[in-house]
Amino acid sequence: MIDPLRLASRIEAEPTERLHLGSGSVALPGWINIDNQPYPGVDRVVDVTQGLPFRDARFIFAEHFIEHIRYEDARVLLAECRRVLRDGGVLRLSTPNLDWVWASHYRTVLTPDLEVLACFAMNRAFRGWGHQFLWNLATLSAALHDAGFKRVVRCEYGQSEHAELRGLEQHETNEDYEGHSHILIVEAS
């Protein structure tokens, strides 16, 4: 079914180089900083689950954002990112790693006190800070492929084969735990 709002946003789409989704108060210079709240530094107030009124982007970046929207909305948004990116464009996502959360927060055999702590820590990871859905690499990669991306590459914090995507992450990161990195960062093209 055609969504008239999304169709209208495509008609008015503006060409752009770099989009920063769910920017919050982190305004990246040289990027169009987008959020659904008018924080200082936000260039466009847009609910990105309703479509992206842009086209021909080279890069799209989102840090600690995708976990704040529902899984179904995220799948639609990933396809929308693919549509907005020109061929060869890159989407970089940085999000808490469910594998790290699980490994670092939870044990089935603990002392009773620690079992209570683990229970609260796990629920906070899923529901705290407005989180809607936590991702692991397999699930995020599958969703990106479903959205039409052909190549999904895991990246280190702050690092990229693309100069424009280096040094963008700003959130603090915790130590790896049992081989799992705290933050899951991927680039899809």
Ligand SMILES: C[S@@+](CC[C@H](N)C(=O)[O-])C[C@H]1O[C@@H](n2cnc3c(N)ncnc32)[C@H](O)[C@@H]1O
């Ligand atoms: C945890 S904050 C991250 C902000 C910033 N990226 C950072 O790393 O500090 C998540 C941001 O996503 C924004 N957000 C949530 N749902 C959104 C939506 N549907 N469309 C646009 N922005 C949204 C929130 O307003 C918030 O600023």
